[in-house]
Amino acid sequence: MPHIHVEDLVKTYRVSERAPGWLGALRGLLQRRSRTVEALSGVSFALERGELLGFIGPNGAGKSTTIKILAGILRADGGRVEVDGRDPFVDRERHVGRIGVVFGQRTQLWWDLPVGEGFDLLRDIYRVDPARYRRTRDELVALLRLDAVLGQPVRQLSLGQRMRAEIAAALLHEPEILFLDEPTIGLDAPSKLAVREFVLRANRERGTTVLLTTHDMHDIEALAHRVIVIGHGRVLADCPVDALRAQVLAQRRLVVDFGHDAPDAPVLPGVSVHAREGRTLVLGFDPAQIAAPALIARLAAEHAVEDIRLEGLSIEEVIARFYAMHGAAES
Ligand SMILES: Nc1ncnc2c1ncn2[C@@H]1O[C@H](COP(=O)(O)OP(=O)(O)OP(=O)(O)O)[C@@H](O)[C@H]1O
C-alpha cells in the first residue's frame, strides 16, 4: 500500500468579491457576492514509503493546497486521500502525530517564546516520551546548529535560523512523513545547503517519506528522485528527475547584446527566440542540436556582437517548456 495516496482530489475556494474602499466593503456585506476558485481539479498520485518527491508548479498551481489537505489542515471537496492508511482530516488527531509540516512562508513556532521552550511545548503536545525527546532534540540541535539560539525568542531569529528551528520542530516527534512547503524560500546559499543536506539525511537515514515544494530547481536537483509538475490544479507530469533533466534541463539560453538593433534570429534547428527587444536578443537552444560555440560563432560572424551570456533555464521556464512540450497549456 502506498504511504500517500490521493485520487481525483478536488478543492474549491469561495472568495468574496467586493469593490475596493469602504463603500465596496459595505456593498459586499449587503450583497454577499462571491466567486469560486478551483484550486485542485482532480489531482492523483501515489507515494511509496521512503520516497522523496519534488512537487513543482507555478504560483497558484495548487501545491500548498495539496499539502494542507495531506496534512489534515483542509478538507478536500472531492476525491480520496489516504496518508499512512488514514484520512488526514477525519483522523486529524492521530494523523498529526505521524507527520511533520514546514511552511516556509509562515512560522509554526510561538513567536514570543524562546526556541527551546517551544520545543518543550511540542513534546507535551505530541506526548513524546521524555528520554526519547531529549535524544531527538539534542541530535536535531546539533545537526541544525541551533544551540546558540535555543534561548532566543523566535521573533529575534534570522530567517535561516528560524527555518532550521522550524525543521527541528517538525521532526521532534520523529514523524514518518515530512511535508515541506518551500523550506528554502528566502534563504542564503549556505542555509539552503544546510537545509538540503538535512532533508537528504532524514530521508536516507531514517527512511522519512518527504514531499517537497519549491521554486528552486537546485532543491529539486539536489534532493528529489521524482517530480510532479502541477498546473491549473492538475498533474501535468509525474516522472523521474532524470527524465525531466534530459528533456528540459538541457535547454540553454543565450543572451546576446548587439552594437545595433537586435537582428532576426538565425533559422537553425533547435534554436528558438525567447525575446527580442532593443539591442538584446534572447535565444533558447538545445545543445544536443547545436553547440553553444557554433551558435555564438554564427552570430558573431554576421553581426557586431557586444556581449554574450549563457544561462540555464529557471524553474519557471522549465515548467513553461513542460507545458508547451506536453501540449498542456490550458486556459
Ligand atoms: N484560503 C484561500 N482562499 C481563497 N483562495 C485560495 C486560498 N488558498 C489558495 N487559494 C487559491 O487557490 C489556488 C491555489 O493556491 P495554492 O496556494 O495552493 O498555490 P501554490 O501552488 O502553493 O502557489 P505558490 O507557488 O504561489 O505558493 C490559487 O488560485 C489561490 O489563489
Ligand SMILES: [Mg+2]
Ligand atoms: Mg504555495
